[in-house]
Amino acid sequence: MLAEFDLIRHYFTAPGAADSRVALGIGDDATLLVPRAGHELAVSVDTSVTNVHFPDDAPASAVGHRALAVAVSDLAAMGARARWCWMALTLDARRFADEDAADAWLSGYAQGFLGGCAAYDSTLVGGDVTSGTLAISVTVMGDVPTGQALKRSGAVVGDVVAVTGALGGGAGGLELWQRGERDLSHPLLRRYLLPEPRLEAGMALRGLATSAMDISDGLLADLGHIRRASNVDVQLDADAVPLAEGLTAALGADAARRAALSGGDDYELLITIAPENFARAQAALDAQGLALSAVGRCVAPGAVSSGDGSVDAAAGDYHGWQHFAPASATVPGDSR
Amino acid sequence: MLAEFDLIRHYFTAPGAADSRVALGIGDDATLLVPRAGHELAVSVDTSVTNVHFPDDAPASAVGHRALAVAVSDLAAMGARARWCWMALTLDARRFADEDAADAWLSGYAQGFLGGCAAYDSTLVGGDVTSGTLAISVTVMGDVPTGQALKRSGAVVGDVVAVTGALGGGAGGLELWQRGERDLSHPLLRRYLLPEPRLEAGMALRGLATSAMDISDGLLADLGHIRRASNVDVQLDADAVPLAEGLTAALGADAARRAALSGGDDYELLITIAPENFARAQAALDAQGLALSAVGRCVAPGAVSSGDGSVDAAAGDYHGWQHFAPASATVPGDSR
Numbered sequence: 001m002l003a004e005f006d007l008i009r010h011y012f013t014a015p016g017a018a019d020s021r022v023a024l025g026i027g028d029d030a031t032l033l034v035p036r037a038g039h040e041l042a043v044s045v046d047t048s049v050t051n052v053h054f055p056d057d058a059p060a061s062a063v064g065h066r067a068l069a070v071a072v073s074d075l076a077a078m079g080a081r082a083r084w085c086w087m088a089l090t091l092d093a094r095r096f097a098d099e100d101a102a103d104a105w106l107s108g109y110a111q112g113f114l115g116g117c118a119a120y121d122s123t124l125v126g127g128d129v130t131s132g133t134l135a136i137s138v139t140v141m142g143d144v145p146t147g148q149a150l151k152r153s154g155a156v157v158g159d160v161v162a163v164t165g166a167l168g169g170g171a172g173g174l175e176l177w178q179r180g181e182r183d184l185s186h187p188l189l190r191r192y193l194l195p196e197p198r199l200e201a202g203m204a205l206r207g208l209a210t211s212a213m214d215i216s217d218g219l220l221a222d223l224g225h226i227r228r229a230s231n232v233d234v235q236l237d238a239d240a241v242p243l244a245e246g247l248t249a250a251l252g253a254d255a256a257r258r259a260a261l262s263g264g265d266d267y268e269l270l271i272t273i274a275p276e277n278f279a280r281a282q283a284a285l286d287a288q289g290l291a292l293s294a295v296g297r298c299v300a301p302g303a304v305s306s307g308d309g310s311v312d313a314a315a316g317d318y319h320g321w322q323h324f325a326p327a328s329a330t331v332p333g334d335s336r
Numbered sequence: 337m338l339a340e341f342d343l344i345r346h347y348f349t350a351p352g353a354a355d356s357r358v359a360l361g362i363g364d365d366a367t368l369l370v371p372r373a374g375h376e377l378a379v380s381v382d383t384s385v386t387n388v389h390f391p392d393d394a395p396a397s398a399v400g401h402r403a404l405a406v407a408v409s410d411l412a413a414m415g416a417r418a419r420w421c422w423m424a425l426t427l428d429a430r431r432f433a434d435e436d437a438a439d440a441w442l443s444g445y446a447q448g449f450l451g452g453c454a455a456y457d458s459t460l461v462g463g464d465v466t467s468g469t470l471a472i473s474v475t476v477m478g479d480v481p482t483g484q485a486l487k488r489s490g491a492v493v494g495d496v497v498a499v500t501g502a503l504g505g506g507a508g509g510l511e512l513w514q515r516g517e518r519d520l521s522h523p524l525l526r527r528y529l530l531p532e533p534r535l536e537a538g539m540a541l542r543g544l545a546t547s548a549m550d551i552s553d554g555l556l557a558d559l560g561h562i563r564r565a566s567n568v569d570v571q572l573d574a575d576a577v578p579l580a581e582g583l584t585a586a587l588g589a590d591a592a593r594r595a596a597l598s599g600g601d602d603y604e605l606l607i608t609i610a611p612e613n614f615a616r617a618q619a620a621l622d623a624q625g626l627a628l629s630a631v632g633r634c635v636a637p638g639a640v641s642s643g644d645g646s647v648d649a650a651a652g653d654y655h656g657w658q659h660f661a662p663a664s665a666t667v668p669g670d671s672r
Contacts, residue, residue, distance in 0.1 A: 023376050027565070028488050029413035029549050030380035032480075035371040040359050043461075044366035045422040045475055049468035077365035088383040088424070088473040125379075128473070132385035137424040137464070137473035139381055144368075152364050213365050229363070 007129055011110040012087070019123045021083070031125040033084060039143040044074035050092075050134040054193070055177060059184065060105045062193040063136070064112030070216065071138040072120050073197035073267040077214040079150040079206040080142035082120045082199060087113065087127035088137040095134065120199055150205060150212035155230035155272035159210055161296035162278065164201050164269045164285060167219055169244030171263025172251055187245045195267040202269060204284040209271040218262040219295075222270055230272070236296035272298055343465055347446040348423070355459045357419070367461040369420060375479040380410035386428075386470040390529070391513060395520065396441045398529040399472070400448030406552065407474040408456050409533035409603040413550040415486040415542040416478035418456045418535060423449065423463035424473040431470065456535055486541060486548035491566035491608035495546050497632035498614065500534050500605045500621060503555055505580030507599020508587055523581045531603040538605060540620040545607040554598040555631075558606050566608070572632035608634055 008026060019025075024032035035041060048067040050056045058066075068085065075082050096102035117124050122140060173192025181189060198214070205212060211230055215222050219241065223234050241260045248256040273281055282292045344362060355361075360368035371377060384403040386392045394402075404421060411418050432438035453460050458476060509528025517525060534550070541548060547566055551558050555577065559570050577596045584592040609617055618628045 024485065024487060029410040030378040030416065030476075030478075032414070032485050033377040033379065034482075035377060037373065041369040041371055041377075042366040043369060043420075043422065043475075043477075045424045045462060045464050045473070047424040047426060047464045047466045047473065049426060049466050052467055074365040078368070080366065084379075086379065086381040086475065088381045090383060090385060090471060126381060128381050128383045130383045130385050130471075131388055132471055133469035135426060135466075135468055135471065137381070137383065139379075139422065139475040140366075141379070142366075146370075149360065149368050151360060 007106070008127070011106050012114065012124060012127075019084075019125075022123060022125055025125050026127075031084070031086070033125070033141075036143055038146055040146050040149060042075050042078045042080035042142045042144055042149060043139065044071060045137060045139045046071035046074065047135060047137040056134070058177075058193055060108030061112035061115075062184070064109040064114075065116050065194055066112075067136040067138050068113050068116035068120070068122070068140075069195050069197050070267060071140045072116070072122060072199065073195070073214040073216070075140055075142040076197040076199045076202035077150065077212050077269060078142070078144060079148060079202045079209075079212065080144040081203060082122040082140060082142045084125045084141045085117065085122045086139040087124060088130070088139075089127065090130045090132040090135045092134045093131045120197065144206070148206045150202065150209050150271070152211050152213050152226050152229035154210040155226055155232050155298050156210060157232055157298050157300050158275065159232075159272040159298040160275050160278050160294045161223070161234055161236065161298060162271050162273060162281075162292050162294050163215065163219065163242070164198050164271075164290055164292055165266075166242040166244040166247075166260075166291070167215065167266050167268060168247045168256055168260035168263050170195065170265025170267070171218075171259035172244060172247045172256070174263075174265065175259075176250060188247065188250055191244055192265060195265065197267055198269045198290070200288050201285050201290055204288065205269070205271060205273075205281055208277045208281045208284070209273050212269055212271045215266045215268050215270050216264055218264045219270065220261050221264075226270065226272065230298070231301060232298040233301045234296050235299050240293065240295045242291065242293045343442070344463070347442050348450065348460060348463075355420075355461075358459060358461055361461050362463075367420070367422070369461070369477075372479055374482055376482050376485060378411050378414045378416035378478045378480055378485060379475065380407060381473060381475045382407035382410065383471060383473040392470070394529055396444030397448035397451075398520070400445040400450075401452045401530055402448075403472040403474050404449050404452035404456070404458070404476075405531050405533050406603060407476045408452070408458060408535065409531070409550040409552070411476055411478040412533040412535045412538035413486065413548050413605060414478070414480060415484060415538045415545075415548065416480040417539060418458040418476060418478045420461045420477045421453065421458045422475040423460060424466070424475075425463065426466045426468040426471045428470045429467045456533065480542070484542045486538065486545050486607070488547050488549050488562050488565035490546040491562055491568050491634050492546060493568055493634050493636050494611065495568075495608040495634040496611050496614050496630045497559070497570055497572070497634060498607050498609060498617075498628050498630050499551065499555070499578070500537050500607075500626055500628055501602075502578040502580040502583075502596075502627070503551065503602050503604060504583045504592055504596035504599050506531065506601025506603070507554075507595035508580055508583045508592070510601065511595075512586060524583065524586055527580055528601060531601065533603055534605045534626070536624050537621050537626055540624065541605070541607060541609075541617055544613045544617045544620070545609050548605055548607045551602045551604050551606050552600055554600045555606065556597050557600075562606065562608065566634070567637060568634040569637045570632050571635050576629065576631045578627065578629045
């Protein structure tokens, strides 16, 4: 295998224009960056481990794309613009003992990762390559005009709860993968292996959404985060949750709804928004070709009772909802 | 095992004063930071993998300290002040199946990591916890007044080559550990398991050193980085390289010198500096209780010939020096 420096230079030299805000890029002890005045920095770190966050036999390009995309999704959830990323790549020495196999895997991986960098306008400015179990820790940094970041803590009673796109595709894609489906053009498999962070949507929702986060653990679990951070309860209309394309056909109606409510890996945005701003937000996202669907309402803590077609998302401990989780959506040991 | 969020809250809630430049800390999708005007950001990522970068049976507190310290060392090498860090921790589920063992390990690990945060003034502001082979990816961010960072590329012909502290202790400590030594008060074991990044030294060398880096791969290999980045050759006086305390007694004279030249994991600074500034830099570091030793001279590429007591560091490909590396200093599979 190539030495670290050569490996990085060989596979990860990104094309594209020079970034005038990178004072010193890959190749020194640290990267030097020039932050923009009037902006806060948004930073997040996400680790993807083989057989935990992605199948060990997933296409290398999907592994690279996905590792970056799930990290960038956290910037989208803040309403931030992506700027830079760092990649700490841990490679399995056994897998890479054969030079041709290593080259094929690394080429595919780099294509996926750097393709994401280009798509999200995130410049790869550093990282680390080590040996061990295949894993990728991606650090992403973006910026957002001071005071305009979307937090989890701004929801108030009366706000509409809404989600972008459609849910359940991540869990549905995992289920299909486990059944042996390998055609990456299948929409559910794409949702699972090639998720797209909602960066443009997040930026469009600045000044409109009162809170936001990305849906990585499943809608019900992630609603719990908003509830706790904002001190509201949520009445959820489960029938209003939009299902990913092909999900019902693949899983059946019941499993499809469970996947949409409790499956993870969708990387859509979950937001709260004042009712008077909802139509405007919907129009802004519609211009991006992305749906925004109202799925519930913020209510005072303890004020919720169940109704027809709705599930009471405030009914005590969220762990109570784990019986909704399809086994296919839970990878053992995942504590993401 | 506790869920991710609970685990972070339980073990990694750092004490200490609030950081006014953290607009939003742990618990949202991303951290929000307020950079300082007139400064560049210095960012580095370092992954430490069990049995590659540290022994699997190393004390948990040392694992935590070391994972942070080796990352912070890259900031020291830039002359930056440490500000913030993120910790992506991958835990071995089998090791942590037993709750008491997990608690003991995590408590020790957190003590080591947070102790380093306090010592280096680096606030833990986010991270990720996943399952897999025990590994830690640490992202560190610091800042440095614009234009004052120490790079690898500034060395010029005539500069003195110098190192802080003493070398070989990292490799010597690993050798002792492999022989069964477990007393962490042994100075060599401390150098290996509890390295101290030279943050204060790096800041004191701003405006004095013409180039700098930290010594993690061994002096000879790291000199190669300075040579390539600055386009100079280096004439090294091997006899002038200061040896770590107790190194000759532990390894014998020959192995001690090899460890100092080619062993890794010392995390001292390697700098170049104009001769007229050397005494001033030495006095500044002496005030910190740290030695600065001249070990060579920058010469024009191709101008070097070997002399008594010196090794020709410009003799072709640096890979030629790998026969100097003691086996004890090379952990199989490490590509750091």
